[in-house]
Amino acid sequence: MDRLSHFVLARVSCVVYAAGALLLLGGVALALLLPRVSEANEYPDLDAHRANERIERLVGTGGYERPLVPVVSLPDDVSLSDVHDEVAGAFGLGADVAAGRLAGFDTDGIRTADGTNLFVGDDGRTVYGLIYPPRTSVGGLPGSAIGEGPQVQEHMSEVMRAELPPGSEVAITGLDAIATGADAGGLNVPVKLVVTVGMALVVMAWIFRSSLAFVPLLMAVLAVPISFLGLLVASPFMTVHETTIIMLPLFGVGIAIDYAIIVVSRWREEQLKGNEPADAVHRAMSTAGGAVAFSATAVALGLLTMVVLPIPLLRSLGVGAMLVTAASALVTLTLLPIVLRRYGHRMIRRSGGDNYRAAQERATATWARFSGWVVRRRWLVAAGSGGALLALCGVATQLNLNLPASDDMATSGPGRVGLTTLADAGVPSGVLSSFDLFVPESADVAAVSRDLASLPGIRGVVAPGTSDWTGAGGSVLTVVPTDEAGVAAGRSTVERVIDTVPEGVLVGGNATQQMEYLSATYSVFPWMMALVAVVTFLVLARAFRSVLLPIKAI
Known part of the structure; x- marks a missing residue:
């Protein structure tokens, strides 16, 4: 690293022009990338994904x-048989509003274990239907974007109510209808960046107490566009997901600032010792520069191991994070020495000279006392930090990445009213998790329906065989469970369906894809972690020239 700093400082103009060119090319790369990014939740190796695509x-x-x-809900003095056509027409109009496919009380091909109509409640006056809308293009992982689709519930209610007998009530429920809020991805990217940069500046201002606080941020501003350039080069060989474009600047700000702080802090120590600006740069680079290089290598290679995951979105995130790590190290090791050599000492001088030096010496002494306290009480500190880590691990084990259950969602609103109405009529909440199956022409739809309807946890099966349920190559069948996929019983039902269907029949649905996504990811996760450990060990063994220290670090 000492040779690199001499090389860079001897060719200042070349390095600055190269950095400027990379910055411009990074902007061009982003413009070329944006039309090519994917928003699709593609999971090509999963059966549920193939089913949903079919x-x-x-x-x-x-x-x-x-x-x-x-x-x-019909009035007390009105029976369903008397207003059959009006109710059927209302559901048909509701399906038209959503441009969706309807499964309702008068749909052909309804099969239940006890022969009852699964779409009519125990009171005979509560009737529900299932309307499957067209595919909505939303980003994110399966199970995310709850409530993000088209908000047609209010209009659907108005249209249906106008068709029903006076006194009838209409409420539209479903997982999206009882979402606690539309999932639009949280704060938009500019706001996230402003918050991230603002918090970083506060921390760096406290650390450096001078305009040096802006230097690490400058490195981040340069590193992010360069990483977009690398992503453009990689794009012909991989799917670049929009999540990568969104997250890459946030990764870049954190990683580039981190690496720059390591070098700037070491350079500042050399300056306070009285070394000349150039000598301070060389001394800082000979130690901190090496730390940055080895850290970036270990982190970048570790992130690159995400390519073993079977999910294109996660692979895209891994490659993007690897590129921004490499770009951050490149900028820190080449451009940062020039900035510190040319302007660093001026920033310190403008911050008060001797007063700044005294403040930094006091801060150094404070941290020295703290580290001494830790060493003297190492067992107590180890027990405390270890306990905190174990507590956090315990919290992490409670994370639920499956679809949410209705009990954990909105407790008021029209969607909750509809769900409560169903419960009062004896209809289980599992109907919210109804899911489709693809049945090829070679399979016997009636036999598949009969077998599934007899399974535990199945309220009924719908296989109309009409034009909006069939097409060239097969047909669609809907399974209506008694338990939601957000609870263990509902997921067990989905697994029983998968185990029961004959070869060629594919089980689809949002919940099924989410379950298979989690299974596929977690099954590969141990191998990915083992690969990260091996790569990290090799890099650190080279850096420390030791076997024991890398093992401790891992």
Whole structure:
């Protein structure tokens, strides 16, 4: 690293021009990348993903999409048989509003274990349906974007109510209808960046107490566009997901600032010792520069191991994070020495000279006392920090990455009213997790329906065989469970369906894809972690020239 700093400082103009060129090319690269990024939740190795893709191509609705569930409550003095046509027409109009596929009380091909109509409540006056809308393009992981689809519930209620007898009530429920809020991805990217940069500046101002606080941020500003350039080069060989474009600047700010702080802090120590600006740069680079290089190598290679994951989105994130790590190290090791050599001592002088030196010496003494206290009480500190880590691990084990259950969602609003109405009529909440199956032409739809309807945890099966449920190559069948996929019983039901269907029949649905995504990711995760450990060990063994220290670090 000492040779690198001499090389860089001897060729200041070349390095600055190269950095400027890379910055401009990075902006061009981003403009070229944006039209090519993918928003799709693609999981090509998962059976549920293949099922949902087949269903979408076959009928254009359902599959990955969660159903909307209109609930109609007739007046006490009105029976369903007397207003059959009006109720059926109302559900049909509701499906038209959502441009969706309807499964309702008058749909053909309803099969239940006890022969009852699964879409009518125990009171005979509560009727519900399942409306599967067309695919909505939303980013993120499976199970995310709850409530992000088109908000048609209010209009659907108005249209259906106008068709029903006076005194009838309509409420549209479903997982999206009882979402606690539309999942639009949280704060937008500019706001996230402003918050991140602002917090970083506060921390760096406290650390450096001078305009040096802006130097690490400058490195981040340069590193992010350069990483976009690398991503453009990699894009012909991989799917670049929009999540990578969103997250890459946030990664870059954190990583580039971290690396720059390491070098700037070491350079500042050399300056306070009275070394000349150039000598201070060389001394800082000979130690901190090496730390940055080895750290970046270990981190970048570790992130690159995410390519073993079977999910294109996660692979894209891994490659993007690896590129921004490499770009951050490149900028820190080449451009930062020039900035410190040319302007660093001026920043210190403008901050008060001797007063600044005295403040930094006091801060150094404070940290020295703290480190001494830790060493003297190492067992107590180890027990405290270890206990905190174990507590955090315990919290992490409670994370639920499956679809949410209705009990954990909105407790008021029209969606909750509809769900409560269903419960009062004896209809289980599992209807919210109804899911589609793709049945090829070679399979016997009636036999598949009969077998599934007899399974525990299944309220009923719908296989109309009409034009909006069939197409060239097969048909769609809907399974209505009694338990939601957000609870263990509901997921067990999905697994029983997967185990029961004959070869060629593919089980789709939002919940099924989420379950298979988690299974595929976690099954590969131990191998990925083992690969990270091996790569990290090799890099650190080279850096420390030791076997024991890398093992301790890992």
